[in-house]
Amino acid sequence: MKDAAPGGPVTPLTGKRILITGAGSGIGRSAARLFHARGAELVLVGRRLAALQETLPRASCAAFDHADDAAVATFARSCPELDGMFLAAGALSTGSVEGTPVSDFDAMIASNLRGPWLMAHHLGSRLKGGSSVVLVGSNIGIRAIPDSAAYSLAKAGVHMLAKVLALEWAPRSIRCNAIAPGPVRTPMVEARLADSVDPIEALARLASVNPLKRLGTETEVAALAAHLLSDESAWTTGSVITIDGGADAVY
Numbered sequence: 001m002k003d004a005a006p007g008g009p010v011t012p013l014t015g016k017r018i019l020i021t022g023a024g025s026g027i028g029r030s031a032a033r034l035f036h037a038r039g040a041e042l043v044l045v046g047r048r049l050a051a052l053q054e055t056l057p058r059a060s061c062a063a064f065d066h067a068d069d070a071a072v073a074t075f076a077r078s079c080p081e082l083d084g085m086f087l088a089a090g091a092l093s094t095g096s097v098e099g100t101p102v103s104d105f106d107a108m109i110a111s112n113l114r115g116p117w118l119m120a121h122h123l124g125s126r127l128k129g130g131s132s133v134v135l136v137g138s139n140i141g142i143r144a145i146p147d148s149a150a151y152s153l154a155k156a157g158v159h160m161l162a163k164v165l166a167l168e169w170a171p172r173s174i175r176c177n178a179i180a181p182g183p184v185r186t187p188m189v190e191a192r193l194a195d196s197v198d199p200i201e202a203l204a205r206l207a208s209v210n211p212l213k214r215l216g217t218e219t220e221v222a223a224l225a226a227h228l229l230s231d232e233s234a235w236t237t238g239s240v241i242t243i244d245g246g247a248d249a250v251y
Contacts, residue, residue, distance in 0.1 A: 012230030014039030017082050021066050021119060022089030024051030026186035027136065030218035031086055031225055032056055038226060043079070046089065066115035076122035084229040085123065085133045087116045092188045097149045105150040112154035113161070120165055127174050132233070134225045135162045135178040139244040142180055143251050155180075159240045166238030175237035177228050182244025183207070184216040210245030 013035055020035070022028030024046035032042055032055050042059045044052045049063035064071035066089050091111035093104055116135050127133070140148055141155030162178035169176060183189055183206050196202035207214050224243050227233055242248045 009039070011038040012232050013226060015041070016084055016229070017041045017043065017080060018084040018086060018229060019043040019045060019079070019082050019119075019123070020086045020088060021045045021115065022087075022136075023055050023061075024048055026088070026188060027181075027184065027218045027221050028086070028088035029055045031088060031222035032059065034219060034222045034226060035086075035229075043082070045075075066119055067110040069118055072118045072122045076126065079123060079126050081128050082123070082126050082131060083128055084131050085119065085127070086136075086225050086229060087119055087133070088136045088225075089115055090136060092192065093151050094147045094192075095149060096147055099147075100150050108150035108154045109157075112151065113157040116158060116161060120161070124165075124169065124174075127169070127172070129173050130231075131174045132229045133162075133165065133169075133174070133176040134228045135159075135176070136221075137162070137178040137180040137240060139180045139182045139242050139248055142240070142242065142248065162240060163238045170237065175228075175233070177233075177236060177238070178240045179221065179224055179228070180240050180242045180244070180248075181216060181221050182210055182242070182247050184218060184221055186218060189215070209250070210247035211250065212245035214245065216243060216245060 018040045020028050020032050023032045023044035044059050044061045046052050052061040093108050135158050137158040138155035140152045141159055159178050162176050165176035193199045193202050
């Protein structure tokens, strides 16, 4: 761990340079603010520069699509060395296998799986020995639910990607894990609820599937990611860790 700034507190993230995708909103934005408060130096990635600058006005920002091979390759050539990555960018969809247009399926794979794969492919060489990478999967990438086919398949792929990278990067002492959140009150989820016939009833139904009877918060997910990016979790790699209010225990 590097020294904190003079007079500043030393935390498990102090002095670590961490890249975050999806940093312009949702879990990625909350993570950026939490990691910054804990002393990390950040590289924020997202599609909209204005949103990234709103997250943390003084942070290093890069606006590009993480599912665009050429864009990621170009960014990688100028990216500084990293102590970690939190790959939080993604998209949400609903629909069955037969009811999902192929274009929607392709979009889910691109945003949720191709993007993290490209970031690892092009930026793996920028990771220092002893780094940590955290991917964002989903608890419905572990167990199936109706009408979430493309999203669930993409997130299941994220979980396997974390395991594959854990094996490939282990000789360099680089760790990789995935977190699998249940429903979290992000802008994406809020938008889905707002489109419901009865948003209040839809929220209650969504919260009812876990023993704690509530949705998670962005900060709760970010805090788990912060732990996995720190040296406190130095013997944890290749794991898929659920954070879903206990929903996984019910099934």
